[in-house]
Amino acid sequence: MFNQGFLGTAAPFIADLILLLEIAMGVGLLAGAWLAHKKRFRQHAWCQSGVVLLNLAVITLVMLPSFHARALPKIPVRLGKAYYALATAHGIFGIIAEIAALYILMSAGTHLLPEKARIIRYKSWMRGTLALWWVALLLGITTYARWYAPHFF
Amino acid sequence: MHRNWCVAGLAALLAVGTGLLAAGQKGFAASAQQKPATAEVKIDNFSFSPNELTIPAGTTVTWTNRDDIPHTVVSSDDPKAFKSKVMDTDEKFSFTFSKPGTYPYFCSVHPKMVGKVVVQ
Secondary structure, three states: OOOEOOOOOOOEHHHHHHHHHHHHHHHHHHHHHHHHHOOOHHHHHHHHHHHHHHHHHHHHHHHHHHHHHHOHHHOOOOOOOHHHHHHHHHHHHHHHHHHHHHHHHHHHHOOOOOHHHOOOOHHHHHHHHHHHHHHHHHHHHHHHHHHHOHHHO | OHHHHHHHHHHHHHHHHHHHHHHHHHHHHHHHHHOOOEEEEEEEOOEEEOOEEEEOOOEEEEEEEOOOOOEOOEEOOOOOOOEOOOEOOOOEEEEEEOOOEEEEEEOOOOOOOEEEEEEO
């Protein structure tokens, strides 16, 4: 957990690993959207579901504990500082995107939700969630840069 | 007779002087005991300064974050001898080293930042 990273910044190993993993997941979602565009819906479903579930694991096991230990004790008092504001914005957008993605996943891929609660306009939901996901990802990259590569600022 | 008085006077002066000196030394020692030893480590530009600190046992070391980035001070030993919370700019963390030994430490947010306290 506290080993040095490999990207040449001041980040620990786990932060470097998660950064690359999240970028790969963001690209994976775009690839999944392309699969839907090509009418390859089964591969699309597998790709998006895999990314959403993997991200849920990353959020639960790494991001939430890290946010809880480093940023949460300083909120809301230090929200004026860029490193806490960015981490908080990334957290909020990320959680909303993940919940929306799980909702789409449950609605489209399972029968867990009652009929009334299911999505009708899938395309709008999926595109909106993908946009939100990428906003969260870009905020995450900025948060990484602020915390571990301050020479960028 | 006059000589005896002189000797007695000199002896009295010597006694009073010695007494005052002893009292002064005691007072100095007492004040030295009352004021515990302290040392400072500055956190700036992603490094601990001084990087290695040698202190006598009983010294309290205070780390001050002068960086524009949050940092921590965490003992590398297992179990951890000390561990700070996340320190913002100008926040401080203190720890008193009572036992001799070498205490390596690092910043858990930025593990490349390492330092060492040598307690004699």
